[in-house]
Amino acid sequence: MACDYYSFYYNYILLLNLQNYYLFFHKILEEKLRMVFRNISICKIVFVCFFITLNINFVLSNSDTDLSNNAMSLQVDVKNTKEFKVNFIPIDYTNNISNFIISAEKNIEFINVTYPLANGKFIYGISSKEFFSSNVGDTLDSLEEPILLLRLYRFSRLGGQDYDRVVGIVPMNWLNQHKSNGSGFTYIGMNSVLIEDNFRHGAAHEIGHTIRNNLGIGFFGLCDESNSDIWKFKQDLLIGLCPNGDSNPNDGELDSECQRTPNGCNITTLKRLVPWPQDQQNDEITMWNFMGDSGFEDSRWISEDSYNYLLSKFDEESSIQSGNTILISGIIYDDNSVSFDKFYILNENSFINETYSYGNYSITLKVNNSIFYNYEFEPIFKMIHTGGDTTDTNITPFVAVLPFADNVTQIIVQNSTTILAERNVSANTPTVSFNNSFQGESYNDSFMITWNADDTDGDNLTYAVLISDDGGNNFTTVALDIDETNLVIENSLLENGSEFKIKVLATDGVNTGEDISNFSFSIEPDPFIDLIYPEDDIRLQTNNVTFFYRTTVLDGNITNCYLFINGNLNLTNDSEIVQGVVMNFTQSFSDGEYNWTIQCVDTNNFVGESELYTLDIGLVIPEILEINVYPDTQEFLENVTINVTLAYPTDVVLVTLNITNPNGRVYEYYNLSNISFGIWGLNNFTDNVTGTYNFTFFAYYNGGTYVKESSNFMMVEEIINLTKCKELDKENTTYYLTKNILASGTCFNIHADNITLEGNSYVIYYAESSQGYGIYVDGYNKTKLKNIRIRMDNSTTTDSVGIYLRNGENHLIENNEMVIRGSNLSDSRNHGLKLKNVINSNVLNNTINVLNKKGYGVYLESSNGEITSNNKLINNTIVTSKDSGYGIYIWGVNGGVSEYSTILGNMIKTYGSTSYGVLIQQSTPSLVRNNLFENNFISTSGANSNGIKIISSQNNFFKNSNISSSKDNDVLISSGTNNTFLNTSYIDELISSGSLIRGWYLNVYVNNSVGNNTIGANVSGSDVFGSLDFSELTDSNGQIPTKSLAEYINNGGAKTYYTNYTINVTKANYENASQSANLTTNLNLIFTLESTILPNDTYKFYIKDSLGNNVSWFGSEGNIVLKGSCFAQSTCITNDGSSFIIGNSTDTTTAFINSIGDLCIEKGDCGDLSPACNNPSNDAFIIKNSSSNVAYIDYNGDLCLTGGLYENSNP
Structure with a gap:
């Protein structure tokens, strides 16, 4: 460049x-x-x-x-560099593969303009055709992370490309969805990393960690520049020093400027050097080093110390020549046990020497008693996440590509004193050959390959499968470490072509045989159909519709195309189909809703199908799509714009608006202008009353139809822009931050009701030199704090809380981000958010990181007879990193009451010792009770730390959550009663005093012997002591409401089990059924009921099929017997010419019994045993005995039976 x-x-x-x-x-x-x-x-x-x-x-x-x-x-002095090869692989992309490609290209661009690599020496691959699945469940835990990186590297390296690093890219929010933090991670000693696809500098950042000194100095490579504690930890761990982030290496501290938002040391560079757009206007711009956090992607660059460090590591290396190379990998556990992967011999004759001269562990290849090659390394049991979080693990992966020769007899992993594992090399190489010929083959869909393999030594064989799309010049791994001799290859990620080949590797653990298909084969797609008109989800006011489309196919011709309406073949094309030319079908429709698709067949009989589109025919149904108000909130006498977006705008006749102000005054019927297609609005409303304004739109359409919808907005006395810390004391005012600001102590004191502080993502630095708070509110209500970034970095400050609210109500804390550092004293009490004697307040979508000892993420306190109640903490991420740090602390002291708070959908993690994800504590005579915890993920990893700890609190309810503590009990109750854990996953608990109830969900579904839902069956359940817990009737879906049942009650360590439960199902005319349910997790029970002996009514009205066979009868005792089943549904339509039909006054079918004995009714349900069937509300088909009606089906399709309904019987 x-x-x-x-x-x-x-x-x-x-x-x-x-x-x-x-x-x-x-x-x-x-x-x-x-x-x-x-x-x-x-x-x-x-x-x-x-x-x-x-x-x-x-x-x-x-x-x-x-x-x-x-x-x-x-x-010029020549500074050449080695080649640096990086492969980018998609992980868990089931669709939107383009997002992966875009992300890979952005990361490649970033590395290309920042890493010190000579022209042409950065070589990369984008493996968009990789078939790589993470194989991770709902939670990516600390054991799965290193194994995932190891699989990723082996998967990529096996393809024959000697990549230095492998970057796995996952979809955006993948880590959060799998209960992990950060935007990427790597493992010390690994040459693979993982990042999310919205992280432009992610590959440069994570790879920076992996570029280590070959002397063993710098296990981490470049260090994170976001957190002084984490940086210092890495600095102390290294034999050398962190090579970046410290402009004064003598003090051994991360520069303070590197820790401020957006994290990463700042840099001055020239705007024209940066290839992506910049908001900054000057020629010289300020950027931040890519070793900071994720985020601020457009403002990332490389600092001088990071550049110089990388430059020193990119000297030209000397390749070691070898007859063969071998891929060796496995896992070392913290007890020094080792598990080997299957090794694969690679078809390469040189490799890069990356061995360390420092390391207490080694991989040794031996020829009898002589050492053929020795590779030294040092395992470190730590995982690095973006932002600097370093997680301890009890396993560490190792992987190396080393020279190999045919006479190698043994491979050993050992430490300085002990052989930890060894694998002997057998004498013979496996043989493998394909069963497929591949010659002339063309695959349109998934296809199976099979092979035969043999090993003279009798070793168990494992296989890897690779695919090439260029005739065998380059291969990509499809499957790794499979045991079967066949594989189904899904070709959804393969582009069409005719030069595909397959390679299979067979390894006995070391020796590797291979076979490559002799002939190339083709991948040909189905015909492609592009639907042109009508557009999807559109309404047409014409009954004659022409459908336009065009179709293409590779290496073939289209023989025919078909129009399907509502899943049924409607029309076949009656003219020649020309590829790429717009074709059409024309059809007439009645008013209604339809879906349509087109299928085309080519000369190979491959069938392509278009997307499924929906279409409405008939009059317009009015619909309001969207309402927008801005600004919301607005100042007095300033204009508010109110817009409405309408469906079918060409059919809109008039749009009006009325507005009611907080005093009840109504501004009626503004006639609105059409300001753009589909949008009507009012752009000059103003008033001078503080509060909520309610408004309603009325939209009138052709044909006399209309639709209305209401919403609201706020107006306040004044909006003020802030450029410095100050007291905020104007009631009903919105304050806006317009820049980052700093305070020596407290930044904002709020001294009025109904104040909004909008942060606009700017940063408040507080307590820079003395104790203070970021924001402090005492005795005022309705404070709104939104979109603020709050930082405290003073290493000596104590008692300094990011946001502290006291003695108020109806507050909102939303979308804020807090990073609270401060003192490492044993009792520094620098918390993220504290609510003391606060009620009815919401804490939503905040991120809180507390990095000091005895610092709490969220602290709910009640004291001195006051109440903290009905607060909601929803969708927050809370992390504490030091000892005695609590994610959420709920405390009542000196007679305070803390109750009825809802903690929902939060991710809570603590890392220090004696730390708790949630601590609930009641001090006499206070009360802490009745708090709800739902859908939370809570984990702790420090010694003497619990996910949940409860002291003297009662009636707290935990449901649908996951709790884990890696080094202590997940749940600890030292005292406190009636605390319930429903559908909450954890492994162990300790109840030293007090009680815990653990329960699970039970779902019951009932059907009959032919699989149809059974309505009105009685389902009852009794615990192991015989006590009846529930009795319910099944609904039209054959189900009862989900039941919450106790597995056991743990009272002071003694468990009383209520499982097994006995579940009984009864229904008239069916055999009773019963199951025993061992409720140690959620259960779904299915009951299938068998019909009992049929009734034999004295008189019967028979319904027969066309052959004269009985398919049903109605009896004089009010019974009905069906050969088939009963269905209650909105429409009953039959094309069966032998059906018994009930119709209404317009001859529309409302009920029928068809020739297979199925009964369909449009009203009510298929219930039986009614107390009476007298006086139907409409004309009806009636069965009666000598005195009264015993059954009927009326003309609306409603069924009444005084007897039983017998299905799937022999009438």
């Missing part, structure tokens, strides 16, 4: 015989560059050997139009 530094530029010329000037001019150039790049980020000053004429024109000098007198010729 050619870089234009200031007005520094160069011209290539050819110079000869200047060797004598080399040293002199090298020093001049070095000094000139140092001057030009002082305090300016370096951009790719890695020069491939060339001669240049150097022209320098400094920006601060006067302009000189004669550039010829400034020229100086010299030979």
Whole structure:
């Protein structure tokens, strides 16, 4: 890349015989560059050997139009670098593979313009055809993370490309969805990383951790620049020093400027060097080093110390030549046990020497008693996440590509004293051959390959399968470590082509045989159909519709196309189909809702199908799509714009609006203007009353139909822009942050009701030199704090809370981000958020990181007889990193009452010792009770730490949550009664005093012997003691409401089990059924009921099929017997010419019994045993005995039976 530094530029010329000037001019150039790049980020000053004429024109000098007198010729010192190869692989992309490709391209661009690699030496691959699945469940735990990275590297490396690093990219929010934090991670010693696809500098960041010193110095490579504690931890762990982030290496501290938002050391560089757009207007712009956090993607660059460190590691390496190489990998556990993966011999004859001269562990390849090759390394049991979080694990992966020879007899992993594992090399190589011929094959869908394999030594074989789309020049791994000799290949990720080949590797653990298909085969797609008109989900007011489409197919012709309406074949094309030309079908419809699709068949009989579109025919149904108000909130006498977006805008006749202000005054019937297609609005409303304004839109359409919808907005007295910390004391006012601000102590004191502080994602730095709060509210109500970033970095401060609310109600804390550092004293009490004696307040979608000892994420306190109640904490991420840190702490002291708070959908993690995900504590005579915890993920990893700890609190309810503590009991109750854990996953509990109820969900479904839902069956359940817990009737779906049942009650450590439960099902005319349910997790029970002996009514009305066979009868005792089943549904339509039909006054069918004995009714249900069937409300088909009606089906399709309904019987 050619870089234009200031007005520094160069011209290539050819110079000869200047060797004598080399040293002199090298020093001049070095000094000139140092001057030009002082305090300016370096951009790719890695020069491939060339001669240049150097022209320098400094920006601060006067302009000189004669550039010829400034020229100086010299030979540049050559700094070549090694090749650096990176492969990008999609993980868990079931669709939207384009997001992966875009992300890979952005990461490649970032590395290409920041990493110090010579021209052409950054080599990358985008493996969009990889079939890689994470195989991770709902939660990605600390054991699965390193195994995932190990699989990723082996998967990529096996393809035959000698990649230095492998980057796995997962969809956005994948880590959060799998209960993990950050936007990426890597493992110390691994050459693979994982990032999310919205993280442009993610690959550069995570790879930076992996570029280590081959002397063993710097296990982490580049260190994270976001947290001084984590940076210092890594600094202390390393034999050397963190190579970045400390401008004064003598003090051994991360520079304070690197820790401020957006984290990462700041850099001044030239705007024109950055290839992505910038909001900053100056030629010189401020950026931040990519070793900071994720986020602020457009403002990331590379700092000088990071650049210099990487440059020192990208010297040209010496490849080691070898007859063969072998991929060796496995897991080392913290007890020094080792498990080996299957090894694979690679078809490569050289490898990069990355062994360390420092390391207490080694992989040794031996030929009998002689050492063939020795590779030293040092395992470290830590995982690194973006942002610097370093998680302890009890396993560490290892992987290496090493030289191999046919006479190697043994492979050993050992530490300095002990052989930990060994694998002997057997004498013979497995043989493998395909069963498929592949010659002339063309695959349109998934296809199976099979092979035969044999090993003379009788070893168990494992296989890897690879695919090539270029005739075998390059292969991509499809499957790894499979045991079967067949594989189904899904071709959904394969582009069409005719040069595909398959390779199978068979390993006995070391020796590896292979077979490559002799012939190429083709991947051909189904015909592609592009639907042009009508558009999807559209309403047409014409009954004659022409459907336009076009179709194409590779290497073939289209023979026919078909229109399907509501799943049924409607029309066949009756003219020649020309590929790429718009074709059509025309059909007439009655009013209604339809779905349609088109299928086309090609000369290979491959069938392609278009997307499924929906279509409405008939009059417009009015619909309001969206309502927008802005600004919301607005100042008095300033304009508010209110817009409505309508469906079918061409059919809109009139749109009106009325508005009611907080005093009840109504502004009626504004006639609105159509301001753009589909949008009507009012843009000049104003008033001077504080509070909520309610409004309603009325939209009138052709045909006399209309629709209305209501919403509201706020108006306040004043909106004020803030550029510094101050007291906020104007009631009904919105304050806006317009820049980052800083306070020596407290930043904002709020001294009025109904104040909104909108942060606009700016940062409040507080307690910079003394105790204080980011925001403090005492005795006021209705405070709204939104979109604020709050930071506290003072290493000596105590008792400094990010947001502290006291003695108020109806507050809102939403979308804020807090990072609270502070003192590491044993009792620093620097919390993220504290609510004391606060009620009816909401804490929503905040991220809180507390990085000091005895710092709490969220602290709910009640004291001195006051109440903290009915507060909601929803969808927050809360992390504490030091000892005695609590994620959420609910405490009542000195007679305070803390109750009825809802904690919903939060992710809570603590890492220090004696730390709790949630601590609930009641001190006499206070009360802490009746708090609900639902859908939370809570984990702790420190010693003496619990996911949940309860002291003297009662009636708290935990449901649908996951709780874990890696080093202590997941749940600890030292005292407190009636605390319930329903459908909450955890492993162990300790109840030293008090009680815990643990329960699960039970679902019951009842059907009959032919699989139809059974309505009105009685389902009852009794516990192990025989006590009846429930009795319910099944609904039309054959189900009862979900039941919550106790597994056991743990009272002071003694468990009383209520399982097994006995579940009984009864229904008239069916055999009773019963099951025993061992409720140790959620259960879904299915009961299938068998019919009992049929009734034998004295008189019967028979319904027969066309052959005269009985399919049903109605009896004089009010019974009905069906050969089939009864169905209650909205429409009963039959094309069966032998049906017994009930119709209404317009001859529309409302009920029938067809020729297979099925009964369909449009009203009511299929219930029986009614107390009476007298006086139907409409005309009806009636069965009666000598005195009264015993059954009927009326003309609306309603069934009444005084007897029983017998299905699937023999009438």
